[in-house]
Amino acid sequence: MTEPPRIRRRRRLSSEEIRLWAEISRLVTPLRGRAAPSPPAPPEPITPPAPVAVMVPPGRPAAKKLAEKPAKQAAKQPAVKPTPVPSPPPPAPALPPLAPLERRVRTALRRGSRSVDASIDLHGMRQAEAHAALIGFLHRSRAAGHAVVLVVTGKGGAGGDAYAERGVLRRSVPHWLRLPELRPLVVGFEEAAHHHGGGGALYIRLRRR
Numbered sequence: 243m244t245e246p247p248r249i250r251r252r253r254r255l256s257s258e259e260i261r262l263w264a265e266i267s268r269l270v271t272p273l274r275g276r277a278a279p280s281p282p283a284p285p286e287p288i289t290p291p292a293p294v295a296v297m298v299p300p301g302r303p304a305a306k307k308l309a310e311k312p313a314k315q316a317a318k319q320p321a322v323k324p325t326p327v328p329s330p331p332p333p334a335p336a337l338p339p340l341a342p343l344e345r346r347v348r349t350a351l352r353r354g355s356r357s358v359d360a361s362i363d364l365h366g367m368r369q370a371e372a373h374a375a376l377i378g379f380l381h382r383s384r385a386a387g388h389a390v391v392l393v394v395t396g397k398g399g400a401g402g403d404a405y406a407e408r409g410v411l412r413r414s415v416p417h418w419l420r421l422p423e424l425r426p427l428v429v430g431f432e433e434a435a436h437h438h439g440g441g442g443a444l445y446i447r448l449r450r451r
Contacts, residue, residue, distance in 0.1 A: 340420065341430040343447050347390060351445060352435040358445070359388035364411055365396035365442070372411055373418060380427050384448050392434060397442035415444060 342348070350356035362379045364372040376393065383391050398409025419428050427449055434443035 337425055340428065342432045343390070343430060343445055347447070348432070348445075351390070351438070354437065358390050358392040358438070359383065360386070361392035361394065363394040364415070365394055367411070369410060369414060372414070376415065376418060377424065380424060380446070380448065384427050384451060387451075388448055389450075391446050391448065392438055392443055393446055394439050394443045397440075412442065419446065 343351075347356070351358070360379070360383050362375065364375060367375065379393075380391070393415060395411040395415050396409075398412050416431065418424060419431055429447040429449050431444050431446045433441055434445050438445075
């Protein structure tokens, strides 16, 4: 079977082609008995498509209300409050400087008219052992309500432990009494009287509870 002849559609001329054809038509002289060729018809204007109407089902809000709904929901949500930063604890109140014993207490101790409330002998102990013993002794004495106690350190003379430094406790105990762990317990201290050990012992005045 032979295929049917294809129908060729005429292509519409563009505006530029129409302008050129009009220029050529002015230059051509028609033959006798024939009319001048008429210029081709201008191309039809292209009509833009009509906007498509969006059908909103009955009972549903319009597009504007749908767009406003998320914004209203966001406005109704409570604002997230920032997590407060905890403030640092207030500093501990500063303790007054260490003070010597009261004059009347010192005089009574030196004359023997008053005795110490408690005493401990650290002589011959290692530093770690003496430090722990001193802390425990002062806490127990304060809990018992003692006011003045005696701590024997020793003068650090010759002999004794060959590995121990001479007079180490005599120098260490005053340093320990000034540290924060014992400072709240101690009001002051000073060298004891001769009959209580002299330079190898200390009177310690304790703070009241």
